Amino acid sequence: MKSIAGVFALSFAMVACSSSVVPAGVPGSYGAAPAGNVAANYKTLLGFDGADGSDPTASLIVLHGALYGTTYTGGTYNDGTVFTISTSGKERVLHSFGNGSDGSEPFGGLVALDGKMYGATFRGGGKNEGIVFSVNPEGKERVLYNFGLGRGSAAFIDGRNPEATLTVLNGTLIGTTYNGGRKRAGAVFSIDTAGNESLLYSFGTAGDGAHPYAGLLALNGTLYGTTSAGGAHGHGALFSISHGQEHVLYSFRGGNADGARPDGQLVALHGTLYGTTYEGGAHDSGTVFSASTQGKERVIKSFASAGEGSDPFAGLIALDGKLYGTTTHGGPHGQGVAFGMTTAGKESVLYAFGADSGGAAPFAGLTDLNGMLYGATAAGGATNLGTVFAISP
Numbered sequence: 001m002k003s004i005a006g007v008f009a010l011s012f013a014m015v016a017c018s019s020s021v022v023p024a025g026v027p028g029s030y031g032a033a034p035a036g037n038v039a040a041n042y043k044t045l046l047g048f049d050g051a052d053g054s055d056p057t058a059s060l061i062v063l064h065g066a067l068y069g070t071t072y073t074g075g076t077y078n079d080g081t082v083f084t085i086s087t088s089g090k091e092r093v094l095h096s097f098g099n100g101s102d103g104s105e106p107f108g109g110l111v112a113l114d115g116k117m118y119g120a121t122f123r124g125g126g127k128n129e130g131i132v133f134s135v136n137p138e139g140k141e142r143v144l145y146n147f148g149l150g151r152g153s154a155a156f157i158d159g160r161n162p163e164a165t166l167t168v169l170n171g172t173l174i175g176t177t178y179n180g181g182r183k184r185a186g187a188v189f190s191i192d193t194a195g196n197e198s199l200l201y202s203f204g205t206a207g208d209g210a211h212p213y214a215g216l217l218a219l220n221g222t223l224y225g226t227t228s229a230g231g232a233h234g235h236g237a238l239f240s241i242s243h244g245q246e247h248v249l250y251s252f253r254g255g256n257a258d259g260a261r262p263d264g265q266l267v268a269l270h271g272t273l274y275g276t277t278y279e280g281g282a283h284d285s286g287t288v289f290s291a292s293t294q295g296k297e298r299v300i301k302s303f304a305s306a307g308e309g310s311d312p313f314a315g316l317i318a319l320d321g322k323l324y325g326t327t328t329h330g331g332p333h334g335q336g337v338a339f340g341m342t343t344a345g346k347e348s349v350l351y352a353f354g355a356d357s358g359g360a361a362p363f364a365g366l367t368d369l370n371g372m373l374y375g376a377t378a379a380g381g382a383t384n385l386g387t388v389f390a391i392s393p
Contacts, residue, residue: 041392042351044358045089045374047381050074052093053081054385056376057363058109058165059314060085061117063137067367067374067388068094068117070106074385079104079124082117082135085388087369094139097121102143103131108165108215109364110135111173113193118144118173120162129160132175132191144195147177156180158199159187164215165265167223174200174223176212185210186227188241201246203227208248209237213263214315216241217273219293224249224273226262235260235280238273238291249295254280258299259287264315264365267323269343274323276312285310285330288323288341300345305330308347309337314365316341324350324373324393326362335360338375338391351391353377359387366391 053071060069075081077098085091103121110117125131127148135141149158159177166175181187183204191197209227216225223241231237231251238250254260259277273291281287281302288301309327316325323341331337333354359377366373381387
């Protein structure tokens with residue numbers, strides 16, 4: 001069985017054009033969770049066993065009152081799954097990836113449109129460069145598009161290796177690819193529900209962003225996103241796309257004063273953008289930042305691993321005027337936390353992962369359903385293959 005430790009042990013600095021590139025994440029491995037008492041406001045709904053999936057890395061979505069998600073590995077072919085789970089913990093595998101020309105390794109999550117769900121896989125498909133797929137609530141999956149168009153100097157001009165969750169804008173699906181595009185530094189694409197794909201933008205121009213992990217935020221008809229690398233200082237960029245034109249709004253500087261490597265999707269609250277960086281800040285343990293839609297950025301929180309969490313990979317959600325998210329590392333057990341935060345940066349730890357079977361290393365963000373927060377951890381649980389959990393804010 002592939003594990004999250006092996007998948008993410010590669011350095012973020014690995015060559016992006018390599019055909020063997022995998023999602024770069026956290027170096028190291030995750031051991032068994034230490035003994036402890038699970039907090040009263042936290043409940044493990046499911047511990048994956050491999051057959052039903054393993055290593056969930058993306059946030060869940062809500063459709064018709066049920067939760068739906070993906071696992072990066074596990075399932076029938078060990079290439080990931082789409083699953084549904086009730087709020088009481090009853091789970092069902094809808095689809096196992098990896099059969100023939102199907103996709104494999106869905107790193108991102110799902111988005112709902114007209115009663116179906118849509119997503120992308122990092123690998124697999126006809127050219128093993130990833131696919132866009134649809135799946136209905138009954139589990140019928142369809143490959144809409146295979147990445148890897150072109151040959152020679154035009155190879156992968158349409159993008160390759162999509163990692164992010166798709167976004168819906170005016171009935172069209174919009175996504176990013178970590179690699180590929182005209183300059184092979186990643187791309188933004190659109191695709192309709194019939195599978196017609198168009199390249200919207202290619203990253204890689206000098207000073208531009210490069211290699212986006214995150215999906216896009218649609219706000220007032222404009223798309224906003226981040227790249228994990230590139231920008232004027234090489235630490236990532238905040239950008240917008242409107243009417244086919246891309247603008248770098250802000251280049252992250254890294255170091256003690258600013259964040260670096262924004263990997264999570266942005267969220268908007270009262271017209272202001274909020275996001276996370278996996279690195280940088282006062283302790284080089286990641287940050288939470290705010291930014292105007294014109295690109296005026298401010299660090300509102302620098303994480304420190306002792307107690308409060310470190311290395312936030314996922315983005316944030318907004319609920320009742322506050323921000324909520326997860327960190328992959330840090331906290332009392334060193335295996336991440338779930339947190340709430342004011343827009344001024346005052347943080348409260350809701351739960352520290354690594355206690356009993358409560359899960360460990362959440363790469364995924366949180367999802368609100370009727371005031372309860374739901375999420376997934378990439379490790380931990382009874383078999384150390386990840387969990388789905390519920391937490392009261």
